[in-house]
Amino acid sequence: MGLLVVGGCNGDDLVEASASTGSSSSGTESGSASASASASVTAGSGSDSATSQTAGGSDSNTGASSTTGMTDTEGVSVSGSETGGETTVGTTGDTEGTTTVTSGDTEGTTTGTGGDTTGDTDGTTGGSTDGTTDGTTGGTTGGMVECGNLAVTYRDLKPLHPDFGCHMNGNTARPGLVMSNLGNDLKPVYNPNPPAPPGNWNGSNPQITSQATFNEWYNPVDGTNIEIESELELMEIMPGVYSFASNSFYPLTDMGFGNNVTPNWANQTFPDRNGSFTTEIHTNFIYEPGQSFTFTGDDDVWVFIDGKLALDLGGLHPQVNGTVDLDTLGLNADQTYTLDVFHAERCESGSNFRIDTSINCFMPQ
Numbered sequence: 001m002g003l004l005v006v007g008g009c010n011g012d013d014l015v016e017a018s019a020s021t022g023s024s025s026s027g028t029e030s031g032s033a034s035a036s037a038s039a040s041v042t043a044g045s046g047s048d049s050a051t052s053q054t055a056g057g058s059d060s061n062t063g064a065s066s067t068t069g070m071t072d073t074e075g076v077s078v079s080g081s082e083t084g085g086e087t088t089v090g091t092t093g094d095t096e097g098t099t100t101v102t103s104g105d106t107e108g109t110t111t112g113t114g115g116d117t118t119g120d121t122d123g124t125t126g127g128s129t130d131g132t133t134d135g136t137t138g139g140t141t142g143g144m145v146e147c148g149n150l151a152v153t154y155r156d157l158k159p160l161h162p163d164f165g166c167h168m169n170g171n172t173a174r175p176g177l178v179m180s181n182l183g184n185d186l187k188p189v190y191n192p193n194p195p196a197p198p199g200n201w202n203g204s205n206p207q208i209t210s211q212a213t214f215n216e217w218y219n220p221v222d223g224t225n226i227e228i229e230s231e232l233e234l235m236e237i238m239p240g241v242y243s244f245a246s247n248s249f250y251p252l253t254d255m256g257f258g259n260n261v262t263p264n265w266a267n268q269t270f271p272d273r274n275g276s277f278t279t280e281i282h283t284n285f286i287y288e289p290g291q292s293f294t295f296t297g298d299d300d301v302w303v304f305i306d307g308k309l310a311l312d313l314g315g316l317h318p319q320v321n322g323t324v325d326l327d328t329l330g331l332n333a334d335q336t337y338t339l340d341v342f343h344a345e346r347c348e349s350g351s352n353f354r355i356d357t358s359i360n361c362f363m364p365q
Contacts, residue, residue: 145286147361149231150244153280155218156226156256159264159348162209163217164276166347167265170203173322174315177208177300182307186282188342190214207315217278217344225278226256232281232355240358249297249345249353252277260348268348275348281341284363287331291359294323297343297352304340305329319352338365 159165176194183189190211197203208214216224230251234242252274253259260270295301295311298319303311310324331337339362345351 145361145363147363149233150281150283150362151364152230152232154228154230154252154256155220155278155280156228156252156274157216157224157276157278158257159260159262159276161216161224161276162213163344164346165264165266166268166349168204168207168316168346170201170207170316172198172201172317173313173320174198174201174203174207174317175312177314178302178309178312180309182304182309182340186340187218188302188304203316218280218342228252228255234355234357234362237356240360241356242358242360243354243356245354245356247352249351250275264348270348273348275345275351277345279341279343279345279353281339282365283339284336284365285339285359285361286336287326287333289327289333291326292323292357293326293339293359294321294354294356295341296321296354296356298350299346300342300344302342304338304342306331306337307340316346336363 157164174194174197176197177191179189179191181189190208192211215221220227232244234244237243250273253272254274256274256277259272259274260276263269264276293303293305293311295303295313296319299316301311301313301322302309303324305324305326306329308329310329311322313320313322339359343353345353
């Protein structure tokens with residue numbers, strides 16, 4: 001399966017972009033003796049003394065006996081004495097276990113513990129746990145990994161920022177606006193000399209004003225942007241596919257600099273929304289063959305996996321779609337890799353954002 005991210009602006013038509021367990025129990029409520037109606041008890045401290053307990057109707061036999069440190073023992077059974085002296089024994093196999101028997105006037109109980117074998121009867125429990133516990137997933141790298149929602153940093157920008165406010169345009173994605181490797185600061189690096197656009201592309205030039213203006217997209221700059229921390233929750237929409245989707249993606253409405261009551265470059269106002277912002281996500285995942293990542297939306301989206309640009313949907317454009325087949329990236333199965341996503345919504349008139357992926361566990365970087 002794979003990861004799909006979808007986002008878009010202006011609500012235009014979608015454009016695709018390539019890219020050994022066992023237990024036994026016996027119990028008697030009879031006071032008569034039998035050939036197996038006695039149990040020999042050895043203290044776990046290593047003492048040579050032994051106590052014999054024989055079934056019979058004597059209150060003086062009331063007490064507790066225990067056998068500790070049993071190994072390779074199977075099918076142990078003990079009979080109690082007196083009425084109500086029901087005894088239950090849990091057994092262990094090839095692993096260390098502890099069996100406790102109480103006889104006499106009280107009902108006997110048994111606790112079986114240890115190893116991968118469970119000897120539980122009458123509410124007692126033994127054995128070991130494996131797999132997932134308390135919302136964590138056992139990773140193939142040998143430890144427990146904590147899965148969670150995608151931590152997000154939004155940055156609110158003003159409608160009259162040089163790169164926002166609807167004065168730029170494009171009919172489809174414009175790749176090449178950033179370099180192919182993530183910067184040392186874990187941010188995309190502005191490309192001052194982008195390659196020629198695809199043959200079917202048309203739009204305004206440049207798509208990013210300068211390196212200085214691009215630096216303000218994903219870095220804190222007093223008076224120019226406001227950082228707001230949040231998270232995205234991916235839901236399993238079908239077996240093995242996890243998704244977040246919105247066709248009205250305005251997470252900063254009534255936040256940051258406020259809704260767009262100031263006219264943008266096109267002299268438009270949007271008092272019901274805050275539509276000039278960027279989205280930044282940093283997370284880890286364990287690669288398993290067959291995974292993919294898809295984004296659909298607008299405007300710019302850059303997805304880096306292991307620090308390398310894996311999906312390039314840069315530029316202003318209507319809703320477009322791109323998918324990363326992780327099997328093509330030369331990753332090693334069961335190893336942990338970084339995934340970094342950068343998005344920008346540059347025109348307040350429409351915002352689409354969708355992620356679909358078969359990656360079932362994201363961990364903080």
